[in-house]
Amino acid sequence: MFEHITSFQKKQDLFDGQFSNSVLTHFPCLKSRKEEGVVINCEKYGTMIKTLCAVFGDRFSNFRNLEVDFNIFSDPFNTVVDQSPDHLEAIDLQSDNDMKKESVAKTIL
Numbered sequence: 807m808f809e810h811i812t813s814f815q816k817k818q819d820l821f822d823g824q825f826s827n828s829v830l831t832h833f834p835c836l837k838s839r840k841e842e843g844v845v846i847n848c849e850k851y852g853t854m855i856k857t858l859c860a861v862f863g864d865r866f867s868n869f870r871n872l873e874v875d876f877n878i879f880s881d882p883f884n885t886v887v888d889q890s891p892d893h894l895e896a897i898d899l900q901s902d903n904d905m906k907k908e909s910v911a912k913t914i915l
Contacts, residue, residue: 808876811866818859825852 821832828848830837840846869876878885883900 808869811869818855822852822855822859825855
């Protein structure tokens, strides 16, 4: 879920930047209207995207605080040990070659 939220926020940032530059690549209906000669108020849509970004960021602000914890569970072998809450268990896990092999085997399947 964290990855989906992060991805959505990055898309919002992309759309915000594109509206700022009047780029309508990801908005085919607006793009076709612009090509028909209709004046598109990109500033209006950019403001809406900025508001969406702010509301979404506020709603999921606690997720950023938990990012390190999520990373430990999603990719324990590549987690920075100093950032994990229990350094010793992370070191033991990352040093366990059998666990690494099992993890790689599951990824391949």
